[in-house]
Amino acid sequence: MTRSFGVEEELLLVGEDGSPVARAQAVLDGENPEQAPLEPEFMEEQIETATEPTTSLADLTQAILDDRAGVQAAARQHGAHVVAVATSPVPIDGTTVSKVRYLRARSEFGLTAREQLTNGYHVHVSVEDDTEGVAVLDRVRPWLAPLLALSANSPFWQGHETGYASFRSQVWQRWPTAGPTRAFGTPEAYHAAVDALVATGTILDSAMVYFDVRLSSKYPTVEVRVADVCLDARSAALLAALVRALVETAAREAADGRPVPDAPTELLRAALWRAGRSGITGDLLDPRTFRPAPAHDVVGVLLDHVRDALVDAGDLDAVTEGLGALWSTGNGAERQREWFAEAKGDLRRVALLAAAATLARPAGV
Numbered sequence: 001m002t003r004s005f006g007v008e009e010e011l012l013l014v015g016e017d018g019s020p021v022a023r024a025q026a027v028l029d030g031e032n033p034e035q036a037p038l039e040p041e042f043m044e045e046q047i048e049t050a051t052e053p054t055t056s057l058a059d060l061t062q063a064i065l066d067d068r069a070g071v072q073a074a075a076r077q078h079g080a081h082v083v084a085v086a087t088s089p090v091p092i093d094g095t096t097v098s099k100v101r102y103l104r105a106r107s108e109f110g111l112t113a114r115e116q117l118t119n120g121y122h123v124h125v126s127v128e129d130d131t132e133g134v135a136v137l138d139r140v141r142p143w144l145a146p147l148l149a150l151s152a153n154s155p156f157w158q159g160h161e162t163g164y165a166s167f168r169s170q171v172w173q174r175w176p177t178a179g180p181t182r183a184f185g186t187p188e189a190y191h192a193a194v195d196a197l198v199a200t201g202t203i204l205d206s207a208m209v210y211f212d213v214r215l216s217s218k219y220p221t222v223e224v225r226v227a228d229v230c231l232d233a234r235s236a237a238l239l240a241a242l243v244r245a246l247v248e249t250a251a252r253e254a255a256d257g258r259p260v261p262d263a264p265t266e267l268l269r270a271a272l273w274r275a276g277r278s279g280i281t282g283d284l285l286d287p288r289t290f291r292p293a294p295a296h297d298v299v300g301v302l303l304d305h306v307r308d309a310l311v312d313a314g315d316l317d318a319v320t321e322g323l324g325a326l327w328s329t330g331n332g333a334e335r336q337r338e339w340f341a342e343a344k345g346d347l348r349r350v351a352l353l354a355a356a357a358t359l360a361r362p363a364g365v
Contacts, residue, residue, distance in 0.1 A: 003313075005240055006050065008051075009119075009121055009236065011071065011083065012046055013075060014083050016081075018348030023079075024040055024041070024046060024097065030078070038074070040099070043096060043117045045092065045095060047071060047075075057237060064236050065361060068082065068358055082358060087167055090351055118168040121230055125222050130215060131187055135251065136247050137215070138260045141180055142287035143287050147242060148227055149295060149298075150242075152169075153229060153230060153333055166276040167276070168228050169272065178211075179211070210225070212225055233360075238326065248312075279333050281334065284299075
């Protein structure tokens with residue numbers, strides 16, 4: 001049976017000039033009940049959408065497009081545009097949402113919290129139970145860095161060119177629980193680790209366990225959280241298809257009794273740093289050897305690893321086409337840099353061009 005999947009997208013709100021605007025609550029208050037539900041995020045300058053679970057990649061792509069169009073329609077009523085970028089190109093001091101939990105986090109975590117105007121992309125894939133879920137967590141860890149590289153969409157931070165394809169990944173690593181983990185082996189070990197982190201008093205609650213991949217506390221899913229929000233819907237769907245194929249491949253490996261790959265946490269962290277630094281324009285670390293190789297080759301290794309699962313889900317052609325488009329046009333970071341050069345350094349113009357790309361419909365959809 002094909003696994004169901006769904007995605008959560010965090011989106012930036014900007015005004016007519018491309019500068020971030022604190023209008024999330026106004027957008028939420030004016031939400032149309034016929035549209036997909038929207039959620040607040042940590043800052044008033046961002047908002048979150050979530051698709052319903054589906055087994056069809058075509059349906060998921062359409063849902064992403066519909067959700068983006070729906071939140072744009074709501075935002076337009078308040079003079080705002082939604083932008084699928086993982087950090088604001090334009091300098092901004094974010095406005096923390098007035099919820100007790102968020103305000104407490106702002107107080108507890110200082111500048112780390114005050115600067116968390118970052119937009120991620122979370123893919124949920126169904127699993128049978130926590131036993132299968134933890135088996136998946138342990139086996140997908142080496143393959144997360146290429147996903148970050150493909151999605152990288154945050155080259156600018158506070159008005160500066162960072163030199164990173166995903167500077168969001170750098171900012172996000174400031175949280176005490178963010179990043180890769182060891183292999184857990186059993187659900188009991190996983191839950192014990194979560195409980196131990198909460199017991200330290202360092203984080204507010206278990207919802208602040210920000211592992212790159214974790215068991216969802218709300219749904220019977222594995223939640224892969226490593227990616228930047230993708231600039232366009234086609235790239236978002238591509239990432240979701242690859243994540244589902246990774247989960248299916250890992251579950252099959254576990255069912256066949258194949259061992260968990262030897263992937264020390266320190267090497268996983270290095271691979272993720274490399275992916276965030278260069279995206280798909282330089283070397284990445286090969287997930288099998290942790291040695292450098294051209295990004296195109298590493299993505300090819302990933303595709304070979306999940307090919308059977310993609311074929312069985314009927315996703316191989318769409319993924320192959322999506323990767324071809326990504327290599328041709330560049331990921332979000334590359335496109336933002338191209339716009340920056342064309343606009344002669346006008347970052348507000350970059351934000352507005354990204355807003356248009358956010359709503360663009362791929363050919364044939």
